[in-house]
Amino acid sequence: MTTITPSTTPLTVETIRSVVDAMPMQGRIMLRLILLQYFDVTDEEILYIVADRPDPRCVAGTKPTNTTMTKESIKVVTDRRDQYRRQVRLKRERTWLQCESLRNLARLREAFADRARTLLAKRFSVSADQLDALHASARTVLPKPAIRLLEQRWDADEITAEDYQQQRLSIEFQTQLRMAEKYRTRLSLAERERQSAISAPLQDHEIAHVWGIPASSLAARKVKYLTQYLHALQTALQTDAAASTTAPLDLWKGTFSVLAMQPIERSHSTFDGLEKTESALIDKLTAMVWGSLPEEVEVKFWTSLVFGASSNAMHSEITRNLFGLQRLTTVLNDMDRSPEAVDADLLKRTAATPKVEVGALDAPAEPPVKELSEMQAQILNSMRGEDASGRPSDKW
Incomplete structure (x- = not known):
């Protein structure tokens, strides 16, 4: 406090x-x-x-008592x-x-x-x-x-x-x-x-x-x-x-x-649609807390947290919703701040993207040709107007 x-x-x-x-x-x-x-x-x-x-x-005269x-x-x-x-x-x-x-x-x-x-x-x-x-x-x-x-x-x-x-x-x-x-x-x-x-x-x-x-x-x-x-x-x-x-x-x-x-006294706030879903909001808050949120995104996101998701929130305190700020406080309190966790995050974030070795990506193998069952072959021959032996049929 x-x-x-x-x-x-x-x-x-x-x-x-x-x-x-x-x-x-x-x-x-x-x-x-x-x-x-x-x-x-x-x-x-x-x-x-x-x-x-x-x-x-x-508005005038004797007032009622x-x-x-x-x-x-x-x-x-x-x-x-x-x-x-x-x-x-x-x-x-x-x-x-x-x-x-x-x-x-x-x-x-x-x-x-x-x-x-x-x-x-x-x-x-x-x-x-x-x-x-x-x-x-x-x-x-x-x-x-x-x-x-x-x-x-x-x-x-x-x-x-x-x-x-x-x-x-x-x-x-x-x-x-x-x-x-x-x-x-x-x-x-x-x-x-x-x-x-x-x-x-x-x-x-x-x-x-x-x-x-x-x-x-x-x-x-x-x-x-x-x-x-x-x-x-x-x-x-x-x-x-x-x-x-x-x-x-x-x-x-x-x-x-x-x-x-x-x-x-903490107010009771409900999810107000910021970032569309609550899980997306929590993910963005977590990225902000860990410092992995891009700076240009962080500026807009912080403004949204302060002024609330409502378009009228900038003009009236009544329409403000503190759900985002309350969740930010929760994420901050639950964060692992140990030096080991911070070091692991920094090293993971700054590591080079692994390169794919030459020849590792071969041409994808052709899927094996699946043989038709007897029923499937009969249906296909019937559609072509042929009998079971593959010769033209007089019935069609």
Whole structure:
């Protein structure tokens, strides 16, 4: 899990929850909606929201005092709460899965590069200066033309199998270094997005959509209860003896930092059609984890994993599906990372394609002629208008 280290503070999840629970019903609902990423709005509070919503049919004049709640209105509020709760929690889980996957992938590529360097030094006696030169040029080298040229030289018998594997392993060493740097860059961007996601409250228009109150009423309530919450939280912290020795806190930012340290609840995802079949998806994820997926394919595949298979996923968090990222985490956890397994994979991947010896491919032998049975011969003669002895028959 991504480690979020807040400042040394007496603020705890229990303190935050106790302050929120002690607020009046309206204020408690407001705080739970703002912090919907970490809190749940209960069924009792949904009933209060339904009763508190203004009747859209009464835009002027005296408002009715005896409002009745219908199953439909309760369902509308419940569905909207579930919609926004799923949206913010999926984003939190997605960014966490991204960071965890990228961190593991970067470590894997570095481990593969280290093993490739060790193999080049010990098995192929490549000098340290040559290895440093390969490391320095890893960012600018073009692997596909180099591999194509190497294949041509191998087919033309210009190099031995050992020389081929040494040069192919050198290219693989540079590829692993380049992929490790790419994953570290992606990780930096993903961590920035994660910090933004875990510190994002529910927006005013989203709260208004759930509660169904005008923006002006919402703004007034929000200011009132946020102020009340911060004062109550400050009072609760001042009763702690350690509070006197602690630097002044930004209690609102501290609230998000402390709540973000809670374990992430994994969502249930079903296969969404990415790569057409689940087995094809697992095979591609495995190739990505082992570093054998071509770089140009890996870029598109990673984008598909992050944004989901739906065409609308880039525009709305609701349509995202985390099935691919969850399976990627599983493949990473189940992988054999021992040096022996990594060495075996690198040597197998970089080995030259065995050549077929001259004369090994003889002309395929003619299949033996199968003799016709008596019944088959009789049928064939009848079709030609001949009798059993092969002479023309008067019957036809």
